[in-house]
Amino acid sequence: MINSDSNSRQRERTRAIRARMRLTGEPYVVAARHHDAEMRRKAADRMPVVRCPQCSEGTVEVDVTPACPVCGATWDSGAQLAVEYAAEFLGLDWHSSIKDGGAPPTQDCPDCGEQAVVTVRSKDTTFWTRMCLSCATPWNESCIRCGAPIQHREDGDSLACHECWQDAIARD
Incomplete structure (x- = not known):
């Protein structure tokens, strides 16, 4: 195939x-x-672009210490940047998520383990994807069972995360 x-x-x-x-x-x-x-x-x-949640002008360099080259803002971690990004651009915060049962502002990254996955836009602004703001890994799908970020592959693999897949196998 x-x-x-x-x-x-x-x-x-x-x-x-x-x-x-x-x-x-x-x-x-x-x-x-x-x-x-x-x-x-x-x-x-189509690559994801992380706009600065403080100035909205710069593109944040997601690396060891995330920073905006325009306004000079820095964050201690990608997780801290993700929470601020979700609040500013997506209107999501933990208080509302817990109180009202809405979508969580961030998710755990399957690659690095940080709670830093948020939805971001591409440069052409027509394509949305999720990206970890700690390790810069893009995620293009969600697990059909738990909603965790996963990569959909062209080879027809299942749309379930590793943990859900292992759980399904163990039940058989």
Whole structure:
């Protein structure tokens, strides 16, 4: 199945390059270079961007010490940044979540264990995903049983987190 998907993507790429050649008159190599550069740009535009919850202007560098290059704000951890981000941009806070039963502002990251996963937008502002603001791992799906962030994979894997999957296997 993986090989079939790879072949399908390769055929689609070749068709797009040939269409570009017809439109522009470019040789295959040049058309391929331009096509691939455009695909990389589009993929970069879909990457999550963490806006600064203090100034709303800067893009926070999510690393060991998260910081905004525009206003200079820093956070002690990605979890602290996530709570502030969720309150400012998503209107979510722990008090309301517990009191009113609403959505929690942050979730635990399956990779690093920090409670720093929040919903963020991409650069082109049309794509939303969840991202850990401690380890910068993007998450594109939720576990169908518990709602934990997971990565949906193209190979058709189940949409359950590891813990729920193990629990389901143990019950059989």
